[in-house]
Amino acid sequence: MADLVARRVDGIIAVPAGSDQRHLAAAAAEGVPVVLASRPPEGFDADCVLVDDFGGARAATARLLARGHRRVGFLGSPPAVYTGTERLRGYHAALADAGLPTRAGLVRQGQTEPAEAERAAAELLALPEPPTALFCSNNRNTIGAFRALRATGADTALAGFDDFELADALGLPLTLVTYDSDELGCAAGRLLMERIRERKGGGGRVPAPVLLPTGLVEYGR
Known part of the structure; x- marks a missing residue:
């Protein structure tokens, strides 16, 4: 993650595997927009896209x-x-x-x-x-x-x-x-692009989660 920040990436989408998100918090502290998918942020504020x-x-x-x-x-x-x-x-x-x-x-x-x-x-x-x-x-x-x-x-x-x-x-x-797994990625991408534009424009809103709905499918009936 430090290498990505050093390369001056415009933003990061991550799917954390565990609860230790200090590396992501460090990137956000450097001003890099971070969006999480499937997991909420732990110990720092960031946008996230969650499945219900x-x-x-x-x-x-x-x-x-x-x-x-x-x-x-x-x-x-x-x-x-x-x-x-x-x-x-x-x-x-x-x-x-x-x-x-x-x-x-x-x-x-x-x-x-x-x-x-x-x-x-x-x-x-x-x-x-x-x-x-x-x-x-x-x-x-x-x-x-x-x-x-x-x-x-x-x-x-x-x-x-x-x-x-x-x-x-x-x-x-x-x-x-x-659930729509494609929309999970698309929603994260849209949030990140919005954050990148806000960063360049000097604005910004309070991070908030996006919740994707689920449905049920029946097989063999």
Whole structure:
């Protein structure tokens, strides 16, 4: 990041992988416009474009609950990941909306690869009272859960966040949270260009987040 600042770039769009954003804060302090995508700024002010992670997860979990499921498991990324935390919040909110308790034993976090998600899903399916449905916070967890369902033959409903290639070819009912990934990048680009123009013109507005809506798509029904 220091190298980019030294090269006098006009602006930076970043997708932070973790919560430590000191390198981005340093760039912003040097007067370089910074726009974040998929993550909010931590410790400094900047524009950001966010997906409605909370609302999407809430809607997908609510869809499972509306179909009569009362034991819904959760497979998610590490707790330190912003998107995973927001999607877990949405899952919990949907349960609360339905008057259902949160069952810590049905939540598995920390999976970053399909193989890890497959093992976590298999653990849930092997419980004395297994979940009748699973909500997965990203496509890698969804793929791992699908493999576990296929291996065990469990008749467990499946929903996940993020559409992915060949999702319609898995051969089982699947509910996925979708959003316009192209618009995520385009919106970040528009914000950055606006900031660059403001910087050159000597003006500027207070940074604010842009929230992209999500929708649900059904496969195999």
